[in-house]
Amino acid sequence: MRMAKVRNISGFPEWLPEQKIVEEALIGRVRAVYESFGFAPIETPAVELYSTLAAKGGEEKEIYALKRAAAGPGESDEKDDSLALHFDLTVPLARYVAQNLNDLVFPFKRYQLQKVWRGERPQKGRFREFYQLDIDIIARDVLPLAADAEVLTVLDRALEALALGLHGIRVNNRKILQGLYESFGLEPAARAAAIATIDKLDKIGESGVRDVFRAADEIDDAMADRILETTTLRAAPTEALASLRAMGIANALFDEGVNELARVIELVPEDARKRLVVDLSLARGLDYYTGTIFEAFLDGQPEFGTVASGGRYDDLASQFSNKKLPGVGASIGLTRLMDLAFQKKLVETGRKSPARALIAIFDENERAACNAVADEVRAHGVACEVALKKAKLGKQMQYADAKGIEYVLFVNAETNTVEAKELASGEQKEIEDLAAWCRGVLHS
């Protein structure tokens, strides 16, 4: 029989055990931070109705539709009735909140650690299946700015907990940009275009921005100068706020945005505030954000781009509910972070097994005794495996070493003693007190 061709499917990453162990550990750290702020877990299905996803501006070509290989007789094959994989966790959240309005307590604080799927062309740091680690706070009617500050704080703490290197968070407020360009006399369409273009400042530079403006007729060179003069502002919070207020822009929306930004920054604890950078060129595309917006990056890894992002939206679920549900949220792109971390060796991959100890088998007749010792070790919290067959001891130790298992235990059924060999040092000695030995392993 011919073997099926094995290959990885582009954009669908999969890790080796030692990498997945690291990923699980990092997910655990983020979860701990999220829960420490009182966010509650939920999980929504991988699929939603296609119509649900399409309603919230998901780009059609990026949505993976789901259908059975063949439709049954009389069954519809229409796209709008079919299922599709969610491309983010915000749209499912909107549906979830709208559906459970009466059962949820508001402000609703939830976290959601799930994979999402996007039908994109993969490239460096871009995947078609990836983890998003989301938090959001949703309110009925009015959501205080303290929520924006809390989400920023939680995001900062989560990135700190990941310990993948120094990070920074660029922050801005949509109202500032809108107000600024309104005060310049730009029409709404031109404002949107200007915002979308200025968002690329980092990538294409000032001259690139000018080129784009020149290609579109709505913005002349003088206007381009004004836009670039103001929007290139990037500075530490205190300094940036001073500059914004010194601009002398007479526009209500602009003032509102600046005041919101100032309030949010003020509410972020000092340690996190040090990592905030006010960046007026941050625009976050053209999606549903309406106020505070932010993007996190790792210092020294600009080519990998944004590792987390989020912001405030005025109305989460307008298409699912007539109640007004403002929210603010953040999402960590874990898969991109993992890819970055492995490539740049920001984390060490270690053991290929959760086991810390292997019990060697000298003789199949002693297996029961070995299993009993293994259970005792496990009861003391130390993951432990028993060799599955009697082999040369050298083989058994090689096996342990290859898996990164640190100790090999030798059970002497006759004398009822156990010796432990630490592979790294080669040191071997009898275990006097199994519980104490296990505590020692757990603390090492």
Added chain:
RNA sequence: GUGGGUGUAGCUCAGUUGGUUAGAGCACCUGGUUGUGGUCCAGGAUGUCGCGGGUUCAAAUCCCGUCACUCACCCCA
């Protein structure tokens, strides 16, 4: 969707102007006397040279197509 690059062993890659049975390193397996690993030594297994077609006495090598991977644009975590 658009444009560039690349497809040879599990991995990283050699393969000379087309020329016999396609190679190396790493990894893997066995052994170096039956209860103690990592080194060393000896031996071993491994490929429709991405796929299809064409040119040729002869194709991994040249041509065309196709698929996949990859990088960039778009967009985004």
